[in-house]
Amino acid sequence: MQRFTCDCGNILFFGSTHCLKCDRDVGYDPEAGKMLRLEPGGGMKRCENGSEHAVCNWLLSAGSPEKLCLACRMNRTIPDLKWGRNLMLWGRTEMAKRRLIYTLLQLGITLQSKAMNPKTGLSFDIVSTLSNPTVTTGHLNGVITVNLEEADDTYRQINRQQLGENSRTLLGHFRHESAHYLWQRFLSDLTWEDPLRMAFRERFGDEWQDYAIALGNHYQQGPPAGWETDYITGYAASHPWEDWAETWAHYLQITDGLETCESLGIQVQHMALPLVILPVEAGFLPTILKHDPVANDAFLAWLQRWICLSSVLNEVSNSIGESELYPFVIPVKVAQKLRLAHHYAQVWRQPKKAVKVPLK
Ligand SMILES: [Zn+2]
Numbered sequence: 043m044q045r046f047t048c049d050c051g052n053i054l055f056f057g058s059t060h061c062l063k064c065d066r067d068v069g070y071d072p073e074a075g076k077m078l079r080l081e082p083g084g085g086m087k088r089c090e091n092g093s094e095h096a097v098c099n100w101l102l103s104a105g106s107p108e109k110l111c112l113a114c115r116m117n118r119t120i121p122d123l124k125w126g127r128n129l130m131l132w133g134r135t136e137m138a139k140r141r142l143i144y145t146l147l148q149l150g151i152t153l154q155s156k157a158m159n160p161k162t163g164l165s166f167d168i169v170s171t172l173s174n175p176t177v178t179t180g181h182l183n184g185v186i187t188v189n190l191e192e193a194d195d196t197y198r199q200i201n202r203q204q205l206g207e208n209s210r211t212l213l214g215h216f217r218h219e220s221a222h223y224l225w226q227r228f229l230s231d232l233t234w235e236d237p238l239r240m241a242f243r244e245r246f247g248d249e250w251q252d253y254a255i256a257l258g259n260h261y262q263q264g265p266p267a268g269w270e271t272d273y274i275t276g277y278a279a280s281h282p283w284e285d286w287a288e289t290w291a292h293y294l295q296i297t298d299g300l301e302t303c304e305s306l307g308i309q310v311q312h313m314a315l316p317l318v319i320l321p322v323e324a325g326f327l328p329t330i331l332k333h334d335p336v337a338n339d340a341f342l343a344w345l346q347r348w349i350c351l352s353s354v355l356n357e358v359s360n361s362i363g364e365s366e367l368y369p370f371v372i373p374v375k376v377a378q379k380l381r382l383a384h385h386y387a388q389v390w391r392q393p394k395k396a397v398k399v400p401l402k
Pocket residue numbers: 048049050051052061062063064065066
């Protein structure tokens with residue numbers, strides 16, 4: 043996450059709705075990628091989910107016929123707001139969802155709702171298992187379903203322990219499911235021999251192995267012994283699609299985490315820790331893709347900065363009596379999977395509108 047500033051110079055955060063220094067209402071403009079002051083005649087209005095329910099701080103153009111912001115327009119189903127508890131859980135869910143959308147837009151991946159674009163659009167169903175017991179968090183044909191109860195910390199922690207996970211967050215769910223959506227949008231229609239598709243198989247394995255059987259085996263037997271050398275989480279070992287989803291979620295987590303640290307001035311150059319030097323092959327793309335040593339080095343430098351900063355964050359977390367903030371280890375094989383995720387992100391980036399650079 044980048045650092046935001048108010049027109050008055052005060053620092054604002056991604057979730058800010060009000061500037062405490064100049065006492066003005068503020069909100070995030072996803073088009074401009076900035077926090078703006080909300081002023082009469084200023085050309086922007088608050089999303090109705092913000093003005094009516096206080097669950098959104100995004101803005102849209104005052105002249106727009108739409109009432110909801112870009113992120114809220116992607117909702118197909120929202121929870122039943124008869125219960126106050128649902129409103130609280132929904133607010134947390136929307137916050138996590140906006141953070142996912144922010145990072146995807148920052149990466150240059152365009153997003154439209156399924157209502158706007160039935161073929162490649164994305165929509166969200168946010169539903170509680172209390173009102174619909176068959177609901178599970180997942181992705182199907184451009185619709186991400188999130189079980190609202192996952193926003194309840196106790197519920198989520200119980201699930202985490204039962205599933206033997208070392209980390210389970212709402213934002214992690216959104217990031218994970220976005221990987222399934224992007225796979226379908228960008229990779230599923232490619233031919234079997236397309237280099238991007240072959241690269242996927244080289245890193246993650248054959249995705250045509252039976253998914254239901256693979257997940258059944260995973261939930262019965264757990265991950266294979268020694269999974270830590272090949273996968274970022276035990277769940278990633280269940281099936282190539284899940285390995286991809288866990289890897290992509292992790293790629294977004296590092297992207298956001300590192301951007302946050304560095305934009306707020308936590309720089310690796312200031313750390314007393316030596317940089318962990320990964321072997322050069324950790325930055326390699328699959329052999330089917332063009333070898334690009336410069337890009338590989340840039341990727342490795344990025345990953346090494348995160349490994350250093352996250353070990354600092356873990357120590358801080360221990361200092362205040364909490365367990366590690368970032369309970370992950372990145373072996374070479376996982377680094378190579380992250381490298382491919384990074385490559386995909388660059389391929390999927392939409393070209394920015396051409397800017398004319400004046401000749402000197
Ligand atoms: Zn201000």
